[in-house]
Amino acid sequence: MPNWISRMGQAIKHFWPFITKFGAPRTANLREKFWERYSLNELNEAEWEALCDGCGRCCLLKFEETEGSPVTFTNVCCKLLDRSTSRCQHYECRSQIVPDCINLQPKTMPDMIDWLPRSCAYRLVHEGRPLYEWHHLKSGSRDTVHQAGFSVSHRCIPEYEIDPDELESYSVDWANQ
Numbered sequence: 001m002p003n004w005i006s007r008m009g010q011a012i013k014h015f016w017p018f019i020t021k022f023g024a025p026r027t028a029n030l031r032e033k034f035w036e037r038y039s040l041n042e043l044n045e046a047e048w049e050a051l052c053d054g055c056g057r058c059c060l061l062k063f064e065e066t067e068g069s070p071v072t073f074t075n076v077c078c079k080l081l082d083r084s085t086s087r088c089q090h091y092e093c094r095s096q097i098v099p100d101c102i103n104l105q106p107k108t109m110p111d112m113i114d115w116l117p118r119s120c121a122y123r124l125v126h127e128g129r130p131l132y133e134w135h136h137l138k139s140g141s142r143d144t145v146h147q148a149g150f151s152v153s154h155r156c157i158p159e160y161e162i163d164p165d166e167l168e169s170y171s172v173d174w175a176n177q
């Protein structure tokens with residue numbers, strides 16, 4: 001099952017998690033500390049969905065100067081992102097609204113990893129690193145990603161408000177720390 005969506009266009013990609021988009025995790029199918037005990041491709045659907053921290057950083061536009069050069073994050077977000085909650089506003093029909101979204105699956109992680117923020121839970125598990133203490137699977141609250149300052153809430157500009165040719169001027173460091 002595809003698990004993530006990303007949108008790609010001329011050295012710009014942006015990701016949308018294919019999940020209940022930061023909703024409450026379905027605990028029934030979550031194995032104990034699954035994020036420490038299993039690789040991404042061993043997770044069941046509920047675990048995959050629950051792994052998302054809800055930061056919204058994957059919904060920021062990114063670019064690389066030339067193919068293969070370091071990916072730069074901007075504070076420009078997808079037009080569908082709710083900039084208060086860091087959630088997709090039209091999750092169910094997002095691919096119809098933004099048809100150039102692409103799915104990201106466990107098998108495509110190696111190709112996509114540089115386009116994900118270093119704090120992304122999928123990237124952490126893929127790299128064998130622990131989740132942050134603010135991750136809701138550890139803290140027990142979906143609010144802690146915001147309280148810890150890791151979400152994009154109130155920190156980004158929608159893509160329709162900028163000139164695409166000026167994207168580079170919106171580069172930020174905080175989104176990939």
Ligand code: SF4
Nearest residue numbers: 052053055056058120
């Ligand atoms: S953990 Fe953050 S960056 Fe990773 S998919 Fe979820 S919202 Fe996106």
